[in-house]
Amino acid sequence: MNYFELVRLGLPEIILVLTALAVLAVGLIRNRLAGVCSGIAAAGILFAAAAVLRLPPHAALAHGMLVVSPLNSLFQVICLALAFFTVILARGDRVLPNDGEFLALILLATIGLLLLISSEELLMIFIGLELTGLSLYILTGFDKPDPLSAEAGLKYFLFGSVASAFTLFGISLIYGLTGTTELGAIGPRLAAHALEPLLLAGVVMTLIGFLFKVAGAPFHLWAPDTYQAAPIPAAAFIASGSKVASFVVLGKILLIALRDVPGEAGWHALVAGWSPVLAVVAALSIVIGNLVALTQKNVRRLLAYSAVAHAGYTLVGLVAHGTDGFAATLFYTTIYALTLIGAFGVVGFVRRETGGVDLADFAGLSARAPLLAGCMAVFMLSLAGLPPLAGFFGKFYLFSAAFRAPGAAHGLLWLVALALGGSLVSLYYYLIVLKAVFLDEATTSGCALRPHLLPRLTITLLAALVLLFGVFPSSLLDRILAALAS
């Protein structure tokens, strides 16, 4: 293998590694100047994004371990953008005692995401999964004085390890059946196999790790605690970046490697494969996520259960196995990630002001910080799926792709109807949050803080993006479709 080629193609990851080390070093030396660390981290991410944009359109290295393609580059840029927003929001959060380490961990997690996206080989994917996961576990438990944070970190770690174990075992089964771990090579070799139990076991086990990462029921039990107790920038990054990368990888595995065992998930036309598995997980996620979110009083836990529900909606696109469904999944998870970072930004502001994030703490936000309240309205209504916001178009595209799924005509109607019913239920709890923001009088005597300029700009920018992608979805959609076509 030509190491010069490796450096050239892996330049974004290398830049991020150097940045992480630099941030770590600076954080140790100058403990109090948190701004310097954030600045270095943000600059490093921007350089890495520039490096991604300068990569050649198509290249491959070492049996799919590092693949450069328009799809991979696009989503590497998106993940870097999400990391960038997270770093800026971390700046606005209360000053963490070990700022350098926090930011270094975020950068390491981002490297894991980039590895996940750019590899089309199962072992490399696993490495990316583990790198991301380990960084995120530590980030979750980073708030040392808070026992809830430690509990959340431990839960995330235990769940994650077990899920990764399942995935590794599934990968080994698939390797055993096909003799290769390269996604492109697995596909044709699996076509020769009948649908034997070993194959099915391998497929399902492989999926478990990814379904855990996207918080699909019944692998979602880590999500409420993590979203509630992790430091807010960490929770924002878990909710956005790791989900986007996981869906990209999941889609690639399903549509390239496992493309010959899809099965059907039609109502009276079930055929064994990964599609019915995803359909069941999606249905469970939608039902559990929405119903339990109804009872939440803590906004962060509410966002966690809504994340489970949205994982369900996004999986519907993958159930409709096809390019259209995959494009819809990618579009929806991208705008969902933007929305969640923005929502967590507002949550962070409220937490700084009042010390808590219950519904009662949001009361009167529209009087204290009208711009942030407006942005929160944009985020909540986009999650509910109301036009002219991006969530509406995303859901329309997802469900129309599901309706059009090849196979039994309108076979996925049951899943679409369930998802729409879930949306109806979700409208209730998103409106409850907005009711607190716009209607209720402030009960707690929180001081009206002026939000820092940079986080305020970021949240407003994210709200503007959500509105933009709702009114002009072509700007994102055409890029995704072009990337998928090649």
Place this chain on the structure above:
Amino acid sequence: MMAWTIYLTFAGAALVLLLPRFLARWVALGTAVAGFGLSATALFAPGADFARLTTIVRVPWVPALGMNYHLAADGISLTMTFVTGLTAVCAVLFSWKIEERPNEFFFWFLLVVGGSYGVFLSADLFLFFVFYELVIAPKYFLIAIWGSTNKEYGAMKLTLYSFLGGVLVFIGILAAYTTAETLDLAQLSHFAFPAPLQIWAFPVLFLGFAILAGIWPLHTWAPTGHVAAPTAGSMLLAGIVMKLGAYGALRVALNLFPLGFAFWSKWIAVFAVIGIVWAAAVALRQNDLKFVIGYSSVSHMGFVLLGLAAANALGVSGAVLQMFSHGVIGALLFGLAGVIYYRTHTRNLDDLSSLRLNRRMPFIAFAFVMASAASLGIPGFSGFAAEITILIGVWKTYPIAVWITGLGMVLVAAFTLRALQKTFFGNERQHIPRPIVGLQPLPNEPIIFAEKLGASLLIVATLVVGLDPKLLLDRIEPAVRAMRFLQP
């Protein structure tokens, strides 16, 4: 030109958030008047082609999915935009004295108006659905923040019901889109959908629209929501938003799935008639003035659905005329109820009957008599013209329905006259008034010019159309006759 109604309204909404408080209502009024002017010009333009959907603007929007930003209008659309403009202007006038957070109030208000213009002018199914769902969130905030009785419950119930309707419409739209692979309404209305698809997709799609139109038994959101809403909110909701559902049923459901419509039309007529009689009977038992008017809205919308179910040119034209007529009358009734409530701080009929309002608020009493006459269906007012057209059309298809509706109209007369008599012409000596908290002495709060203007505009509108219904029917009927679901 007509596209500017949408743009101006949304621009006004954005502007109203940024300007100081005292300018908010003027910007809202200016925007509403501009929209009204444009729609009136388009409706009464000589030589316009009212039969076909004439394209106003068409640009590709999301080419990958075949979505175009396509606006078009025919006689029906222009009639509905006209009533939207008129109701919007009068609603702003009736809200002239709003004090609490006027910027946000007019922001959400103008979003509803702009979304309504969009629905009536859309000729692309996705664009139609965007505008249709756009009005859901503003409705919640309008009611929950500025409303009165039970506002949080009423707002949530109304919003969730509207979204439920939207969910059903979504499924129907997906069925049509994925089968015909086009979103253009003109193309869809000529596409031959397979009969099995129409049989299941039509009731889903129609029910989704009909929920917003207040079909029985999914109508209970309407009285609760209208009562909870502030005056301008109720005027918009009863005047325009309920018509969005009826328009959607006409333009989308009936036109796209004619076979499904022919299969299910009897049931539509049944539920419509039940709605007319049921709502009228319930209205007779109400003690809150706004609840009476809310249930009368449901009853009158039952006429619209009945006219649609008749499936002939007369019935459907009458239904569209009733959409216009009830838009005006409902807005007028809710506006007047708001004026009364603002001054007396009560809507209880028994309390009002001890106040001798016919002496203290003569103009409002006069206006309310006019509105009641129009609501009753007295000839000379638009309500009569619409209802008689509907009934003649329905007679050809379901004669029994006409008999039952006739009995229902007796109930309508009963509850309207009861409300009128108790509100304005009650006898002081007959009833010992309960002490009303916050009762303002009436002569100190005279009616303002804005409210008089709003009421007068609406009265003139219903009188003019009532005395010369051909003014609107000449524009509505050609468009109706061009639809393919009519059974001669």
